[in-house]
Every structure is written in structure tokens, then in C-alpha cells.
Amino acid sequence: MENVPNFSKSLWMDTVKLPDYPGLKEDITVDAVVIGGGITGISTAYMLQKEGLKVALLEANKVLAGTTGHTTAKVTIQHDLIYDKLKNQFSEEFARLYGESNSAGLQFIKDIIKEKNIDCDFVAQNSYVYTQSDDYIQKIQDEVKTAQQLGLKATYLEKVPLPFDIKCAVCFEDQAMFHPLRYLAALCRLINEKGQCIYENTRVLDIDQDASGDKKLIVIAENEVKVYCDYAVIASHFPFFDGFGMYFMRMYAQKSYAMAIKTKKGFAEGMFINAEQPTRSLRYTPFNGEKLVIIGGEHHNTGQDANTMVHFENLRDFAEQTYGINEILFRWSTQDLMTLDDLPYIGRLTTGKQNVFVATGYKKWGMTTGTMAGLLIKDLILKKQSPWEELYTPSRFKSDPSLKNLAKEGVMIAKEFIKGKLKAASQTLEDLQPDAGKVIDIDGNKVGVYKNSEGRTYMVDTTCTHLGCEVQWNSAERSWDCPCHGSRFDVDGHVIEGPALKPLKQLN
Structure with a gap:
């Protein structure tokens, strides 16, 4: 493989x-x-x-x-199964405004690309949320009904252009994808x-x-x-x-993962994401005269997974089973912020x-x-x-969901804060392999240590400079990530991503 x-x-x-x-x-x-x-x-x-x-x-x-x-650069107003949820949680008017406002964002991108003749691989595409689970059939049916009531171009389907069977899907027409940069x-x-x-x-x-x-x-x-x-x-x-x-x-950070792959099987038109977990997102992009398939998903709260590399491996396995792999050219991850409601x-x-x-x-x-x-x-x-x-x-x-989620996130942050303070650190560097990191104990203090492939070590204080949680090693990205609010630091302690403003203290 x-x-x-x-x-x-x-x-x-x-x-x-x-x-x-x-x-x-x-x-x-x-x-x-x-x-x-x-x-x-x-x-x-x-x-x-x-x-x-x-x-x-x-x-x-x-x-x-x-x-x-x-x-993954999907330019779409289809944001998972959002419209029926917004209608039930807030109102039909709020669901309508959500569609209207994001449609305005989509239209702005279309218009300026045309007006300024921007070469960015902009391609109109249909966007699909599909399911292979009986548990989501009714939810997709409700999403289609609500979207149509709101005047959105939504269609209920039982087949989509994917190389596997599905239970059903909702399709939004006239969406797009592009090269964002x-x-x-x-x-x-x-x-x-x-x-x-x-x-x-x-x-x-x-x-x-x-x-x-x-x-x-x-x-x-x-x-x-x-x-x-x-x-x-x-x-x-x-x-x-x-x-x-x-x-x-009122927010928490989630990591998700993506790969761009030369596949053995061809990829049809469309952008896809499933309704259930684990998430599987698919689209293609032109690349040197052929199509690369971008497969994404595998989210978890930032800093709260000990083995981040396994998520890339899971995406690879899905790609191999679904399309076959000739070559994995790129892999990357991103961090997104989730609100209470x-x-x-x-x-x-x-x-x-x-x-x-x-x-x-x-x-x-x-x-x-x-x-x-x-x-x-x-x-x-x-x-x-x-x-x-x-x-x-x-x-x-x-x-009420905001209140409930506020309490839930407060408990999660407190739990991660306490767990980080109480978690025992390793006593020695002897078992630290090249190109790896871990938290060790030096004179009763927790020290984050990364050893590069040449054997040089980088040591930092593991206390996040934002609100004092203990950072965790991210093996896939070679970074120190905070499980409380999503701050990220490189091996030298420099801030990669906030809310932290100050670097981790260097200890060597």
C-alpha cells in the first residue's frame, strides 16, 4: 500500500x-x-x-x-445538513437568511473571477451530502424539504456519481470549486x-x-x-x-485532514461529503493535465488525539478501497473553529x-x-x-443548545486543563526516536522535547501561553498543540496559530 x-x-x-x-x-x-x-x-x-x-x-x-x-476549497452554500437544523433550532427566517447570505458570498466570488478574468481553476459543480446509513435517510429527506421551501436548488437522490452504493443524498446545484490561493x-x-x-x-x-x-x-x-x-x-x-x-x-478548535491523490479509477464530476462519521469529503482538482482526487475528513478536537498520523492512514485506506492509489502527492491538515450553536x-x-x-x-x-x-x-x-x-x-x-454546549465545552476545557497538569511525563530521553516528540520530566518540570532526524533536540516549556493548559505533541504536523483552545506552536515554541500571542519558553 x-x-x-x-x-x-x-x-x-x-x-x-x-x-x-x-x-x-x-x-x-x-x-x-x-x-x-x-x-x-x-x-x-x-x-x-x-x-x-x-x-x-x-x-x-x-x-x-x-x-x-x-x-478543500469547496465554494458552496451546502454546509453539511444545516438548513433543517437552523429552521428547528432558530426559525425558518434564519435558515433563509443563512442560505441568502452564503449565496451572496458565492455570487461575489463568481462575479469577481469573471470581471477580473482570474485564472483559478473555477469550475461549476453540484454539491452532494450522501449517506450509507439508515439513520440519516430521514434527516436528508428533511433537509431537501426545508431547502426547497427556502427556494434553494435542492434535489433528493438515491444514486450519485460515486463508485459505491448509497442510501440517499441531497444535491445542491450550481455550486463551485476553485484554487483558493x-x-x-x-x-x-x-x-x-x-x-x-x-x-x-x-x-x-x-x-x-x-x-x-x-x-x-x-x-x-x-x-x-x-x-x-x-x-x-x-x-x-x-x-x-x-x-x-x-x-x-464560546468556541473550540477541530483538526481535520486531507490528501491529494493520483487514483487508478477516474473521478466523476461533483463535490461530496457524507452525513455520518467518520467524515469523507471528496472533490477533484486539475493538476498537470490530469485529475487529482482530494479526500478529506477524520476530524477531532485539536490537541486531543495522541496519534494524529493515523488519520492520514485512514484516508489513505479509504482512497485505496474506493479508487485505488497510484501516488499520494500531497497531505495536509487544517484547524477550524466551531461555535456553540x-x-x-x-x-x-x-x-x-x-x-x-x-x-x-x-x-x-x-x-x-x-x-x-x-x-x-x-x-x-x-x-x-x-x-x-x-x-x-x-x-x-x-x-438552549448554546447554554448546553457552553456547559459542555466548559467541562471539556476544565478536564483537559486538569488532565494536562496531572498527566505523568516520561522520565528520560533514551527511548525518543529521531523525528519524534514527547513530554518528559526534568527536575519536576514538564518539558516538551522534539528530536530531529539528525539527533538535535528542541526543548520548550509545555504550558500554553494563552491560558495555561499543557500542550500535546502532534506527530503528523510536528507541532505542539493546545487541547483547550487550539493554539499551536512549532518545535522552537513559535506561535503557529492563536489565540496564543507569545511563544512557548525555550529551554535549551
Whole structure:
């Protein structure tokens, strides 16, 4: 059987040449600062600039190297079985608004690709949720009925173009897929056409009120550079600035996995995901004149699985059984944020922070949602009325499921915090193999140790710099991951992903 590649590499990041943008070295003044260089931040910055605002886009690391660079890139309003759930949990009107808002995100992407003639492998596709389990037949039937009531192009099917039998499926017509980084690289070029607006390696640490000048806010970066602005948009995946919004209690992070494979059997048209667990997501992408099949799934809460490599192996086994494997060219993982009620948080950060906006918690459907977030935030900044504002407002607390899930997540975080503190560490380094990591005990202190293939060791304090949970080793990605709030650190302790802002302490 084909071996899983030893190192993680995103198909999208490997097949596009992105420019390097400078770091911000001096204080500047703009109308709006957008913090985060993924699809949300880039889309929002572009939209605000088109409206005549002077914009700065700040990215802590490399633009498009985060979640957006590790997506499966389905541009669809079909987000699992969501519409009947929203109708029952909230209202039919909220379910309608969810479809309407994400349809607007999809249409924006279609329109700008056509208008600007962006070469990004954009292809119209039908999108399917299927099941092989009797337990989900009624749920799919209910989803079709609700979607049709909402005016969406949904169809009930008992056969789909997959090489195995299913019980049934719901098909959404006129969806799409694309190469996300080629699309967004084009938007970056448009943003920078009138001068330097995009800055990399500029980690923002705080947002403060500007009491001394004409602007309302000061955005403060780690190199003590300040940006004076009227509006700040936090598009950094997990909000680095909480503003007493308690986002760390209202979201949790999940890891999921993907592979791009040369298969022995051909792949028909369409994008697919199953309703049951374990998740199996499928689409193809053009690659050097042929089709690669992208297979994804296998999610779990970040930092809460001791053997992350097994998830790639499970996807490989599924691919072998379903299509046969000639070669696995790429494998990567991503981290997505889940909210208490399955709706994103998009809007004003808190009721007390009227000029600070946030977009987060997309539940793995960031292509349309991240674009729609830009449309919504643009309207709020321009003081326009948006029919979507109430649906996505981060200040909502509408339902009993939210209360129940808040208690559940609170218990989970407390459990992981205590487990990390009490878990015994290994006593020695003797059994640590090359290219492996583990937590050891040194003089009563827990130390995270990684040994590379040449035998060099990297030692860090395992206490997460966010809220003090103990990080765990992620063997598939060679990183230290926090099981409480999803912060991730490289072997040197540097922050890969927030909400942590400070690195782990190096111990060697």
C-alpha cells in the first residue's frame, strides 16, 4: 500500500507563487485595519478599499499560509445538513437568511473571477451530502424539504456519481470549486495596486482607544509599531483580542485532514461529503493535465488525539478501497473553529466595541462564509442596514443548545486543563526516536522535547501561553498543540496559530 508522505504539504501552497510582503516598520494612519491574511481578511480589505476607504492588511506570519491555504476549497452554500437544523433550532427566517447570505458570498466570488478574468481553476459543480446509513435517510429527506421551501436548488437522490452504493443524498446545484490561493493572490494584487497596503510578519497584540488624536483606535503590533484607524476587523481565525467577549469559552478548535491523490479509477464530476462519521469529503482538482482526487475528513478536537498520523492512514485506506492509489502527492491538515450553536460569529466584537469587528467560527465552510463576512462587515462599517446582522451577531445568546454546549465545552476545557497538569511525563530521553516528540520530566518540570532526524533536540516549556493548559505533541504536523483552545506552536515554541500571542519558553 502507498505510504503516506512523511511531511505535510498543502497542494494549494505548493502550486502557486505568492509574493513576499514587507513587515510594517513605522506608524501609519488609515481608515480601517484588517488583521489576518486569509480569505476573510483579504476579501474584507478588498471590499472596503473598493468603497474608498484607506486600508491596511496585517498578517502575523505569511499571507494565505493559515487555514485558507489548507482548505478543500469547496465554494458552496451546502454546509453539511444545516438548513433543517437552523429552521428547528432558530426559525425558518434564519435558515433563509443563512442560505441568502452564503449565496451572496458565492455570487461575489463568481462575479469577481469573471470581471477580473482570474485564472483559478473555477469550475461549476453540484454539491452532494450522501449517506450509507439508515439513520440519516430521514434527516436528508428533511433537509431537501426545508431547502426547497427556502427556494434553494435542492434535489433528493438515491444514486450519485460515486463508485459505491448509497442510501440517499441531497444535491445542491450550481455550486463551485476553485484554487483558493490563485483566486486570493489576484485579490492581493488588486489591493496593492495603489500602493503598499499588505504587511506580513506583523503580529498584532492589542487594540486600544485613541484618546489623543482624530482616529478612534490604535492597533498595536509586537514591534511597537502603531496603526491609527477608525475601524479594526479581526479576521485572524481565533480572535487574538477578546474585548471581554469570552470567545475562548464560546468556541473550540477541530483538526481535520486531507490528501491529494493520483487514483487508478477516474473521478466523476461533483463535490461530496457524507452525513455520518467518520467524515469523507471528496472533490477533484486539475493538476498537470490530469485529475487529482482530494479526500478529506477524520476530524477531532485539536490537541486531543495522541496519534494524529493515523488519520492520514485512514484516508489513505479509504482512497485505496474506493479508487485505488497510484501516488499520494500531497497531505495536509487544517484547524477550524466551531461555535456553540453552529453559526459563525460575524459582526461587532462586543456591544461595547462598536468599531471593532470580528469574523470567526466557520465550522469548516470558510470559502462562502469568509467572503460573506466581508460583505456584512463592509455594510456595518458603512453604516448600512444588513438583514444578516442579527443572524450572525457575536453578542447573540439565543438558544438552549448554546447554554448546553457552553456547559459542555466548559467541562471539556476544565478536564483537559486538569488532565494536562496531572498527566505523568516520561522520565528520560533514551527511548525518543529521531523525528519524534514527547513530554518528559526534568527536575519536576514538564518539558516538551522534539528530536530531529539528525539527533538535535528542541526543548520548550509545555504550558500554553494563552491560558495555561499543557500542550500535546502532534506527530503528523510536528507541532505542539493546545487541547483547550487550539493554539499551536512549532518545535522552537513559535506561535503557529492563536489565540496564543507569545511563544512557548525555550529551554535549551
